[in-house]
Structures are given as structure tokens and as C-alpha cells.
Amino acid sequence: MAIFNIGKDFSDHPIGRFYSDGNSSGEEFREEYLLPRVLKLADSEKLAIIIDEEVDGYGSSFLVEGFAGIVKYGYMTGDELLAKIEIHFSDDDFKFFKDKIESYIKNAKFDSKTYQSTKGT
């Protein structure tokens, strides 16, 4: 199983929705970190995402854009994405964020928006 530790491999302060919101945004996370890792997985392989190491918390804007954006912009369906990732945490309070991530993915409408990068805007 491939492992992706958000705090160590991406940022210890993930924040904001778009590139245009500043560093470590949900859009940056999705486009440059999560999506390439998910697409690289073999058919039956899963990506373990550690959400609680060196990270203090997440705002909804980051989580929606970072995770549900994959479904919203039509990269894959919610079910496909949920089948490819596993959210891991050792601090029980982070279950709140795991539930949020899964809820955002489940409720996102597949391919409901056309993606336009905000990089450099």
C-alpha cells in the first residue's frame, strides 16, 4: 500500500481553496500531490493518507477542493476515489476530518464543473 503523509509530504499547514489563496491550497494538494499519486496506483492498490501528523487541522475549503474536486472536475467518480484511498489517523479527534472528507467525496457531483487552474492568478 502506498503511503501519503499530508503533514510531511505536502505541508504542515494545508489551507485555502485555490492556488490564488496562497501556499498549500486544496487545489495545489489535489493537482500536484493527491491526484498524481492516485492515478499511479495499480488496479487493486490503495493509497493510505495520513491526516494527523504535524497538521493542526483543516478548513472545509481545503478539504472540499482537495478531495471532492477530483470528483467535481470529472477525474473519477466518488466511489472510484473512495475505493482507492484510506484515511488514517492516530489522534481520535481527527475522525471528524475523515468523516468530512468522505462526506464531501460522496456528495460531490461527478464532472459537474470544468476545471480552470488558478495558478499564477
Next chain:
Amino acid sequence: MNKISLKRRNRDILRSLKFRKGRTYLLRKRNIEAKRELLDRNNQTILDYLQSKVLAGVNLYIDGKMRVRLTLPKVMNLSSEYENTVNHMLLLRKIAEYNKKGNNSVKLAGVDFNELTNISTSAALLLTAELSRWDDSNRSRIVPKIETWQPNIIIKFWELGFFELFQNIKPSEHGITAKPKIRLVKYIKGRIKENDYRRLKSNLRELIGADIDQWMFLHSGLDEAITNVTHHAYPSNCKIEERDQNWYLTGAFNTDTKELKVVFLDQGIGIPNSLPASKMYEKVLDWLKKFPISERKLHKKLLEAAVSVERTQTAEEDRGNGIPDMLEFIKQRKEGYISIFSQHGLFKLTIDAVTGKEVIKTESFKAPICGTLIIWKVQL
């Protein structure tokens, strides 16, 4: 009923003020009237504004060179002295904007802190932000003379980092060493698109001597407040200059009562003004339909509508102001309150520690907060 003349009306107002507020107000008003002839018509409006603030209770004096000296009141507190506190900030903002347009007939000579004996953390951050804005936009720097300030006020502003706006001012040189019961974290200022406030957590931990339970939920709320600043507080068509598009953050801990307060401020257009451009505006209008038309434009109602609509949004409708994230900290702790002051309105959600009941309070104000101020208060 006879229609009264303007002259008569003005006389009546002056007489009622004389009896209501004493002679000081009349003297201040006359001080402004005496300066009128020194200014041309274009500059009269600033005098009208100063006069309106004097009538609202602001203590100011204009000298012969048309320089304004503002004296802060004894108490500055957004809970008990809201209008008077905010009116002093507004006056600073007005003169700064007047000078920025190239009008220099009236200038700010100084802000007198001598009478100030008590200031809340939120008011201190608001005042610091206003003077920082002044400092960013005006070449004429104000230098505080702290020799005559109350020691507790010096310490409060020192801890807040207020004196870093100025050079070479050290309270220790004035014999101020005692630690107050309300300890403050040095304020953090960020520009739009800047989002690093991690120092707050470590600084608060230093003050408190322990970690804060459920910090992650406050962290989420602050993340959303900052993201909000970029998305909504300073839209591209707003008239606020880029250098003034900032946010401010501080925290305070009462060592006696163990109360923690975290205060976040932006100086943007405010939530009520940002709603029409928001994707949830239609739902806000729907929510407001249950109230009389006269109430629908009140900022307190717009704030309540924004909170209510966002709290009932589904996960798919993901483009709100992040308000639910801001409420989560006190919901998870099951006690405390969050106050959201924006423009002329207040929305406050309190959770009773004993019953766990949520109580919502809204309020309208005459004087606006120029931006949005969010206060979280919990008991540790």
C-alpha cells in the same frame, strides 16, 4: 403642529445637548464651529463629520493649525461601550482617508491615551489595526507619549505588540514590569493571500502552560476566516487599497478566570456587503422572507441569515463563507461563545456549559465595524 425652522431646530438640539451631556460637548462643538471659516467649502464635510462624532460623544480638540487631537475614553469595550469605542476608530479612519486623498487642511496631531483605564482585547486589536493602517498609508507618523498612560494600558499594548508600530518605546524604561492577569499574545498581521498564523498556538501554549483541547477546531475556523479574507473581504471591485487588505489576529488568556479569547479581524467590506455577490445569496433572500421587508436589510439579520443558510447547506453546496467551521470550536467544547461583528451587525452564538443549549443573539449598531471581527471565548 407648527413646522419649526432650521434655526429653531438647531437651537433646540443645542439646548437639549447642554442639559443632557454638560458643557464639555458644547465647548467641543464650538471649537469646531470656530474653525469653519478657516476652511473652504470642499473641506467643510470633514468638519461636519468631526462635529457628528463630537455629538456622538467623541472627545477631540482642533488646534489653531487645524490639527486634531483625539482623546480616548476611559473604557473601550465592544460589549459594554460599543458605539463610543467604534466611533473613536471611525474618526481615525475618516481622517486617514481624508489625508490620503491629498486633503491636508485637517490632520491628526495625536491620540491621547491618558484617560484610558480599561480596554478589552478586541478593542485593543481594533485600535492597533486602525493605527497600523494609518501607519501604512500616512507619512506623518504618530508617536505615543506613554509617560502619562495607565500602567495596565501600557502593559496591555506592549504585550499586544502595539509599540512595534513605533520606534524606541520600551515600557521597562518607565518602570513597568508587573504582569497583568489578562495576558496577550503579540498580534499577527497578514496580507491578503498570506496565511501563516502558527505562532498563535505556540504563544498561547506559553501563556497557558498547556495545550488547548480541541485546538484543531479553532484552527479550522481560523483557516476559514483567513480564506474568507481572500475570497470575500476584499473583492476586486472594492475601493480598499491593496496595502490595506490585511487581517489581524491575537489571543488573550485570563490567568484568574482561565478564560481564553481569540480575536480575528479584517478591514474589508464586511459579510453583509459581500453576500449579494455570494453563491448562496438566493438562499439568504429565501431565509429572510419570513421577516418584514423593513428588517431584511438590517446587518444583524443578514449575518443571522448567512450563518443559518450555511449551517443547513449540504456538503455538495460547498461555497459558503466557512462559517460552520468557525462555530465548530465552541460546539466541540460544549461551552463558550463566538461573536461575529460585521459592519452594523452582531451575531453571537453562546453555548451554555451546564445545559449545552445554544443561544443566539443579534444586535444592530449605529456605528459600523469597518470589516469583520470574530471573537471566540472559552473557559479552559
